[in-house]
Amino acid sequence: MLYEINEKAIKLESQGKRIIKLNIGDPDLETPTEIIEAAYAAMKQGKTKYGSSYGELRLREKLASVHHVKPENVVITPGSKWGIFSLMYLLLKGGGNVIIPTPYWTAYDLTAKTVGATTKLLKTELDNNWKISPEKLENLIDKETRMIILNNPNNPTSNVIDPETLDSIVEIANKKKITILSDEVYSDISFKKTKSILDYGENHILVTGFSKTFTMTGWRIGYIIAAKEIVEKVTRLNQITITNVPVFIQEAALKGLEIHGQLTRKIKEEYRTRAEIAGKMLSEAKLEFTKPDAPFYIFPKRHGLNSEKFALNLLDKGVAVAPGTSFGDYREHFRISLTVPREQIKTALNTICEEIK
Amino acid sequence: MLYEINEKAIKLESQGKRIIKLNIGDPDLETPTEIIEAAYAAMKQGKTKYGSSYGELRLREKLASVHHVKPENVVITPGSKWGIFSLMYLLLKGGGNVIIPTPYWTAYDLTAKTVGATTKLLKTELDNNWKISPEKLENLIDKETRMIILNNPNNPTSNVIDPETLDSIVEIANKKKITILSDEVYSDISFKKTKSILDYGENHILVTGFSKTFTMTGWRIGYIIAAKEIVEKVTRLNQITITNVPVFIQEAALKGLEIHGQLTRKIKEEYRTRAEIAGKMLSEAKLEFTKPDAPFYIFPKRHGLNSEKFALNLLDKGVAVAPGTSFGDYREHFRISLTVPREQIKTALNTICEEIK
Numbered sequence: 001m002l003y004e005i006n007e008k009a010i011k012l013e014s015q016g017k018r019i020i021k022l023n024i025g026d027p028d029l030e031t032p033t034e035i036i037e038a039a040y041a042a043m044k045q046g047k048t049k050y051g052s053s054y055g056e057l058r059l060r061e062k063l064a065s066v067h068h069v070k071p072e073n074v075v076i077t078p079g080s081k082w083g084i085f086s087l088m089y090l091l092l093k094g095g096g097n098v099i100i101p102t103p104y105w106t107a108y109d110l111t112a113k114t115v116g117a118t119t120k121l122l123k124t125e126l127d128n129n130w131k132i133s134p135e136k137l138e139n140l141i142d143k144e145t146r147m148i149i150l151n152n153p154n155n156p157t158s159n160v161i162d163p164e165t166l167d168s169i170v171e172i173a174n175k176k177k178i179t180i181l182s183d184e185v186y187s188d189i190s191f192k193k194t195k196s197i198l199d200y201g202e203n204h205i206l207v208t209g210f211s212k213t214f215t216m217t218g219w220r221i222g223y224i225i226a227a228k229e230i231v232e233k234v235t236r237l238n239q240i241t242i243t244n245v246p247v248f249i250q251e252a253a254l255k256g257l258e259i260h261g262q263l264t265r266k267i268k269e270e271y272r273t274r275a276e277i278a279g280k281m282l283s284e285a286k287l288e289f290t291k292p293d294a295p296f297y298i299f300p301k302r303h304g305l306n307s308e309k310f311a312l313n314l315l316d317k318g319v320a321v322a323p324g325t326s327f328g329d330y331r332e333h334f335r336i337s338l339t340v341p342r343e344q345i346k347t348a349l350n351t352i353c354e355e356i357k
Numbered sequence: 358m359l360y361e362i363n364e365k366a367i368k369l370e371s372q373g374k375r376i377i378k379l380n381i382g383d384p385d386l387e388t389p390t391e392i393i394e395a396a397y398a399a400m401k402q403g404k405t406k407y408g409s410s411y412g413e414l415r416l417r418e419k420l421a422s423v424h425h426v427k428p429e430n431v432v433i434t435p436g437s438k439w440g441i442f443s444l445m446y447l448l449l450k451g452g453g454n455v456i457i458p459t460p461y462w463t464a465y466d467l468t469a470k471t472v473g474a475t476t477k478l479l480k481t482e483l484d485n486n487w488k489i490s491p492e493k494l495e496n497l498i499d500k501e502t503r504m505i506i507l508n509n510p511n512n513p514t515s516n517v518i519d520p521e522t523l524d525s526i527v528e529i530a531n532k533k534k535i536t537i538l539s540d541e542v543y544s545d546i547s548f549k550k551t552k553s554i555l556d557y558g559e560n561h562i563l564v565t566g567f568s569k570t571f572t573m574t575g576w577r578i579g580y581i582i583a584a585k586e587i588v589e590k591v592t593r594l595n596q597i598t599i600t601n602v603p604v605f606i607q608e609a610a611l612k613g614l615e616i617h618g619q620l621t622r623k624i625k626e627e628y629r630t631r632a633e634i635a636g637k638m639l640s641e642a643k644l645e646f647t648k649p650d651a652p653f654y655i656f657p658k659r660h661g662l663n664s665e666k667f668a669l670n671l672l673d674k675g676v677a678v679a680p681g682t683s684f685g686d687y688r689e690h691f692r693i694s695l696t697v698p699r700e701q702i703k704t705a706l707n708t709i710c711e712e713i714k
Contacts, residue, residue, distance in 0.1 A: 003410070003596045010409050024407060031405040040397045048388040049575045050381060052367055053360070078435060078577075078599050085598045107597045114597065218406040218603050220435075239360045240464045240471065241442045242435050242599065246575050246606070 001308055002106045002326040009320040020348040022336040023320035025155065025296045029215045029270070032263060038255035042248035051247040053238035054231070055223070059250045062257055067198055067206070067225055075231045075238070078245050080185050080209035080222035085111050087181055087205060087224065090233050092117035096146035101132050102328030103299065105155045105183070117146070121328060126301055129290055130159040134168035141172070147179050152194060153186040156299040156327050156335035158292030160192050170200045180204040188213040189267050190294040202227055212295070213264060214256035221245050221253050271295035274338040278345055285353035296337045299324070302356055305332045314355055319348045358665055359463045359683040366677040377705040379693040380677035382512065382653045386572045386627070389620060395612035399605035408604040410595035411588070412580070416607045419614055424555055424563070424582055432588045432595070435602050437542050437566035437579035442468050444538055444562060444581065447590050449474035453503035458489050459685030460656065462512045462540070474503070478685060483658055486647055487516040491525035504536050509551060510543040513656040513684050513692035515649030517551050527557045537561040545570040546624050547651040559584055569652070570621060571613035578602050578610050628652035631695040635702055642710035653694045656681070659713055662689045671712055676705045
């Protein structure tokens with residue numbers, strides 16, 4: 001229902017209705033001017049031609065140095081979502097199953113199913129601080145299991161997997177020879193130090209993107225870090241699908257990496273403030289939630305809530321949120337994205353708290 | 358071998374070697390300034406956020422009016438190649454076969470196979486002016502046939518399907534209830550009036566892009582025109598893969614449509630001159646070929662040629678061409694793209710004619 005609500009919100013807006021969109025993780029902050037100017041300069045230099053399906057070498061070299069791998073381990077994708085689709089398409093074609101802890105980002109489940117895999121969901125709970133149980137994970141694995149998805153920090157909970165749990169998960173995956181696909185798109189701007197899957201060597205795969213750290217959501221650029229053979233496979237798929245991410249967009253991302261420090265500082269500060277404002281209002285309305293470890297989401301719960309009906313009603317009142325059912329079996333939850341200015345967060349949360357009374 | 362030669366050419370260039378690249382259809386002409394400025398203006402206006410997976414309504418409305426369809430029949434894709442992949446992925450999943458006249462653009466065959474379909478090739482010959490035989494087409498169709506691909510004008514021959522042949526092909530497809538996917542990415546700049554699949558009503562699908570007409574190859578933007586149900590399916594696939602084409606790129610494409618007339622005039626004139634220069638040199642070297650009906654390609658033949666060996670030797674001499682084997686069973690042919698300035702065409706053709714003596 002996530003995408004339907006979004007298309008409906010876009011349609012209402014195009015009809016002139018004012019909607020405060022807390023339904024998607026698309027930050028209100030502008031793409032930094034330096035990044036826009038870098039794209040424009042690259043366009044004027046004629047970087048508007050076909051490029052390599054691996055991505056531009058300079059960008060791959062820079063990312064390799066950031067992540068302490070080789071350029072041959074890096075492939076550029078049109079967003080981290082394409083990274084996930086292409087890896088599932090290549091590694092799960094012909095069946096098998098994939099284990100996905102819930103609450104999950106909708107696209108994992110939809111993508112696994114569309115490529116012909118089945119999904120095994122591993123439920124985590126608010127009452128247990130969203131902790132993934134290594135025992136339950138191990139019990140879910142069978143002969144057909146080909147992949148475990150981690151989303152760290154998590155969308156929709158903004159929870160970071162604690163290092164001991166992550167150690168245990170990787171140990172189980174290594175023992176059973178199963179690939180972990182770790183989506184770490186929020187890790188760079190996490191409020192808490194987040195261990196990466198790359199800290200555990202070459203067996204597993206990192207997928208991430210520039211959208212969140214560099215406020216480049218609509219630019220569609222991300223990357224995969226994996227063993228060389230997997231990078232080659234993704235590149236061959238790129239050749240017959242997307243060809244390449246526009247080179248001027250890759251140049252813009254490279255500029256982003258150069259000004260990385262100042263950007264992440266600014267984003268973290270702003271989102272910490274927003275999370276405090278929202279947290280206070282949600283607490284006062286007696287909603288249950290865990291304090292976010294990272295931007296942009298909070299995933300509150302109200303006992304007995306029908307979140308789909310709730311989300312549709314709210315849309316009519318000018319506020320878009322995502323129902324909990326979009327993230328697995330979480331009917332009593334809804335997700336809010338703190339990706340609008342503080343004043344709008346207050347207005348929207350007033351409407352939400354009024355509606356939920 | 359097409360992609361391998363291209364990656365090798367890019368690598369040689371990055372090592373400082375000078376390569377005249379006649380191997381890919383990437384025009385040397387710059388993206389028009391008006392289009393670049395439109396993209397820049399849109400970026401500065403904040404059109405850097407997630408957009409609709411259908412594409413921007415304004416662009417879809419404009420394209421609908423150009424093609425005399427409704428906006429609900431239009432979906433924007435990251436290049437026409439994505440259009441082809443997504444349609445094959447959605448319509449051929451689970452098997453079946455697709456009929457592809459040859460010589461063909463490499464991606465059709467690779468894509469059909471990667472999505473699990475088989476391909477049935479329908480050979481056309483230089484000696485017969487590349488005419489598709491409706492009788493042979495009808496004989497190839499069986500119960501498992503789900504799609505016929507047309508590429509009109511054709512890559513690599515630059516041949517336009519004559520109206521009578523196209524009428525016959527569509528009649529057969531309609532009778533047998535098989536979808537035609539017509540890739541018409543070169544039709545807008547064709548030297549010859551080209552009939553579109555859209556002239557035959559709603560049963561079939563048009564795929565095209567902005568790359569060739571607007572010199573926007575590296576921008577990755579194209580579109581599909583199809584029945585509403587197919588547009589909906591592609592949009593749902595877009596939602597879990599590419600999300601959207603960057604909105605500022607869609608704005609740039611919209612600007613391109615506004616200045617369409619002057620652009621196509623300029624491109625056609627330049628490529629007609631290039632084709633004349635190349636045609637004269639190829640004739641003098643006693644190579645066989647048909648006079649192109651459209652930019653950018655010529656597909657000459659030399660009896661007894663091993664075009665793969667020939668292409669690799671040429672690359673060492675600083676000229677990249679595509680071997681005929683990349684387009685089907687055409688070992689004695691090679692494809693040259695006239696997508697470099699006139700003087701470079703002359704230099705490269707001198708090297709080619711010297712090598713082929």
